[in-house]
Amino acid sequence: MAAPAAPRAVLLFDIDGVIRDVSGSYRRAIVETVQQFSGWAPEPAAIDALKGEGRWNNDWQASMELLRRRGLSPLPAWEELVAVFSDHYFGGDPEGDPGLWRGFIGSEPLLVDGPFFASLSERGFAWGFVSGAEPPSARFVLEQRLGLVAPPLIAMGQAPDKPDPAGLLDLAARLAGVPLGAGAPPVAYLGDTVADVETVRRARNRVPGQRFEALAVAPPHLQQAGREAERQGYEAQLRQAGADRVLASTCQVLELFSAPSPPAP
Numbered sequence: 001m002a003a004p005a006a007p008r009a010v011l012l013f014d015i016d017g018v019i020r021d022v023s024g025s026y027r028r029a030i031v032e033t034v035q036q037f038s039g040w041a042p043e044p045a046a047i048d049a050l051k052g053e054g055r056w057n058n059d060w061q062a063s064m065e066l067l068r069r070r071g072l073s074p075l076p077a078w079e080e081l082v083a084v085f086s087d088h089y090f091g092g093d094p095e096g097d098p099g100l101w102r103g104f105i106g107s108e109p110l111l112v113d114g115p116f117f118a119s120l121s122e123r124g125f126a127w128g129f130v131s132g133a134e135p136p137s138a139r140f141v142l143e144q145r146l147g148l149v150a151p152p153l154i155a156m157g158q159a160p161d162k163p164d165p166a167g168l169l170d171l172a173a174r175l176a177g178v179p180l181g182a183g184a185p186p187v188a189y190l191g192d193t194v195a196d197v198e199t200v201r202r203a204r205n206r207v208p209g210q211r212f213e214a215l216a217v218a219p220p221h222l223q224q225a226g227r228e229a230e231r232q233g234y235e236a237q238l239r240q241a242g243a244d245r246v247l248a249s250t251c252q253v254l255e256l257f258s259a260p261s262p263p264a265p
Contacts, residue, residue, distance in 0.1 A: 005124075006176065006177055006178065006185055007124060007125055007126035007175065007176065007177075007185050008123070008124040008125055008185060008257075009125055009126075009185050009186040009187070009188060009257065010125070010126045010127070010128075010172050010175045010176050010185055010186070010187045010188070011120060011125050011126070011127045011188050011190070011253065011257070012127070012128055012129065012130050012168060012171060012172060012175075012187065012188070012189045012190070013127065013128075013129050013130075013189075013190050013191075013250070014129070014130065014131055014132075014189075014190065014191035014192060014193075014196050015129055015131035015133050015138055015141060015142075016131065016132070016133055016192070017191075017192035017193070017217070017219035017220065018111065018190055018191060018192050018217060018250050019110070019111055019112055019129070019141060019142075019146075019250065020108045020109065020110055020111060020141050020145075021108060021109040021110075021111060021219075021220040021221070022108060022219075023044070023219065023220060023221035024104060024107050024108070025089060025103075025104035025105055025107060025108045026059050026089060026104075026133075027044070027047055027059075027221070028088070028104050029059065029063075029085050029088040029089040029103075029104055030042070030047055030059055030062055030063050030066070030085075031047075032088045033063045033081065033084050033085045033088060034063055034066050034067055034070070036084055037067055037072060037076050037081070037084070038067055038070050038072045040070055042066050044221060045230070046066065047062070047066075048222070048230075048234060050062055050065065050066065051193050051194065051195070052193075052194055052234070052237050053194070054163065054193070054194035054195045054197075054198050054241065055195065056195075057132045057161055057162045057163070057193060057195040057196075058132055058156070058161050059085070059132075060078075060081060060082050060085055063081060063085060064076075064078070064081055067081075087103065088103055088104060089103050089104050089105055089137070090103045090105055090136075090137075091103025091104070091105070091106075094134060094136045094137070095136060098136075098140050098144060105137060105140065108141065109220070110141075110145060110146065111220065111249070111250050111251075112146070112250050112251060113146065114146050114147045114148065116250075116251060116254070117146075117148060117151075119254055120253075120254070120257075123257065125257065126152075126175040126176070126185075127152070127175070128151065128152030128153060128154075128171050128174075128175055129142065129151060129152065129153045129154070129155075130153075130154045130159075130162070130167050130168045130171055130189065130199075131153070131154070131155050131156070132155075132156050132161060132162060133155055133156060134155065134156050134157075135153075135155040135156065135157065135158070138153055138155040138156075139153070139155075152171055152174065152175060153171075154167035154168070154170065154171050162195045162196060162198075162199045163195045163196075163198035163199040163201075163202055164199070164202070165199050165200070165202045165203035165206055168187075168189060168199055168200070168203055169203055169206060169207065172187045172203075180207045180209075180210045181207060181209040181210055182209040182210070184210055184211075186211040186212070186213065187203075187210060187211065187212050187213070188212070188213040188214075188215055188257075189203075189212070189213075189214060189215065190215040190216070190217060190247070190250065190253065191215075191216060191217075192216065192217050192218065192219045194237060194238065194241040196214075196216065197214045197216055197238055197241040197242050197243045198241060198242070200212050200213070200214035200242070201214065201241075201242045213244050213245070214242055214243050214244050214245075215243070215244065215245050215246075215247060215253070215256075216235075216238040216239075216243035216245070216246045216247070217246065217247045217248070217249060217250060217252075218231045218234050218235050218238070218246070219234075222234050223249075
């Protein structure tokens with residue numbers, strides 16, 4: 001029996017801000033959590049600025065850091081903050097029946113659909129997800145809302161937090177079917193934060209012979225009418241961090257990789 005053909009390229013996606021709009025869910029949970037502990041509701045620009053530093057991909061850590069910078073003393077216990085955040089976001093047991101969740105997770109617009117991934121497969125690409133979202137949240141959007149069957153996924157707790165590239169490298173190698181390096185298919189990762197871009201930069205340092213491409217997209221809340229200047233500033237940050245290409249939307253990946261040649265290094 002012939003060995004399966006290697007993919008043209010491996011395309012990996014972040015989830016939040018790339019597959020679903022979390023401005024009214026995860027980001028709202030940051031605001032509500034910070035406000036519950038301090039009485040201060042951070043503006044979206046404050047969260048964008050924090051994310052732009054490239055260190056606060058984990059929203060629990062981002063919430064605690066905003067409280068610290070606000071001067072709250074004493075800071076809440078970590079377990080208490082996580083519980084409050086989870087109550088806002090899930091509104092129920094994260095490991096329980098999603099049908100019983102009453103939190104912000106129920107109001108997340110999707111940015112792609114199931115046929116988007118079918119199109120990638122038809123074109124010879126392997127694809128998967130590397131996300132800082134909790135596994136129940138990631139599985140919910142990928143399996144129940146998008147209808148994907150056992151999607152390749154690295155989520156929170158399954159690898160070190162980004163920008164550590166360990167999760168990206170592990171999943172990329174599995175999907176490539178060969179060890180990463182000069183002979184492996186190109187690997188592209190699409191994210192919406194500086195931390196996502198930095199993850200690719202560190203992956204290059206770990207496996208210098210591998211062809212990587214850092215793709216980026218501004219989060220949906222910055223793509224609203226009247227926020228062009230903010231979006232352009234955010235995109236400039238992504239480019240400065242090392243993004244090879246900044247896309248207008250996640251769906252533009254289909255146009256980007258429609259040509260027969262693999263993505264450029």
